[in-house]
Amino acid sequence: MSTTQFDAIVIGGSYAGLSAALQLARAWRQVLVVGAGQRRNRFASESHGFLGRDSQMAAAIAQAGRADVAAYPNVQWIDGSALDARAEGEGFVVELDGAAPVQGRRLVLATGVRDELPPVAGLAERWGRSVFHCPYCHGYELQQGAIGIIASGEMAFHQAMLLPDWGKVTLFTDGRYAPDEEQRAAMEKRGVIAIDDTPILRIEDVATVVLADGRRLPHAGLFTYGRIHMSSPIAERLGCAFDDGPLGPFIRTDMGKQTTVPGVFAGGDATRAAGNVAIAVADGAMAGLGAHRSLVFG
Ligand code: FAD
């Protein structure tokens, strides 16, 4: 067992975790960041919509954040996975993959989520390149071109109502979503050009939808909502409460980003139904402040 007791251990070294670590570092606290390096947006090269860094490389933004945090001598970093965490004494013990356990008085969970895409051949290979989920992130670049939505369930309605601001939208239901008459009328009124129930065979080229009846329909880009899963089981293992989002569960936090387990803070995509880099950075900052204040005030 390591004898070092960190003031805070941040699990997840991406946008939310880095932002939390930065606040704690600047409060002169001993901080450990454990990061497995699997950012949710690693499939996309550019990141859009983060003020001051719009359309820069997603990896470069994360690297710049890491350099900011690494500049503080009171921050340690472990590249790797946290396997488990439990409350012990006044704080927490975190089990690491391939390293001795570490102890922290507070935890910040910034472990993000992973996306489970609908089972359409050729979709996963194009994720982040010509297949997206967030129009605010990747809609503008499609330049009002043809947009296909690949339904994964009822939430396709939500995506179909949003996307007409970004281009000419066709919804492919592919047997996973059966809109009722009211929804069909709403989508038509909103400007969705077609709702196509023909089964999809596969996606080809940039974003060409190949249908079972032989049609090949090219698009500038495709959108789909995947099912969202926690990247790490640690919040559940610690007993944190979750809320149900439309695409999957997320960790419940209060205004100060504390979970329902005292001393455990969380931020970023793992704590909200929808997120982006700007929100993850804001959340992380709040979680970092929350963890620091709880070290002071209990
Ligand atoms: P993440 O960035 O997912 O980071 C979580 C980190 O925790 C990872 O490094 C992971 O390895 C680590 N981790 C998980 N479990 C453990 C563990 N047990 N131990 C140690 N480390 C662990 N947002 C935008 O603002 N603009 C965009 O253009 C944009 N494009 C996107 C494109 C795609 C294809 C996708 C899927 C998402 C995109 N997003 C975009 C959303 C953005 O990626 C997320 O909102 C953001 O990454 C959330 O940051 P986070 O720090 O909460 O989580």
Ligand code: MG
């Ligand atoms: Mg990481």
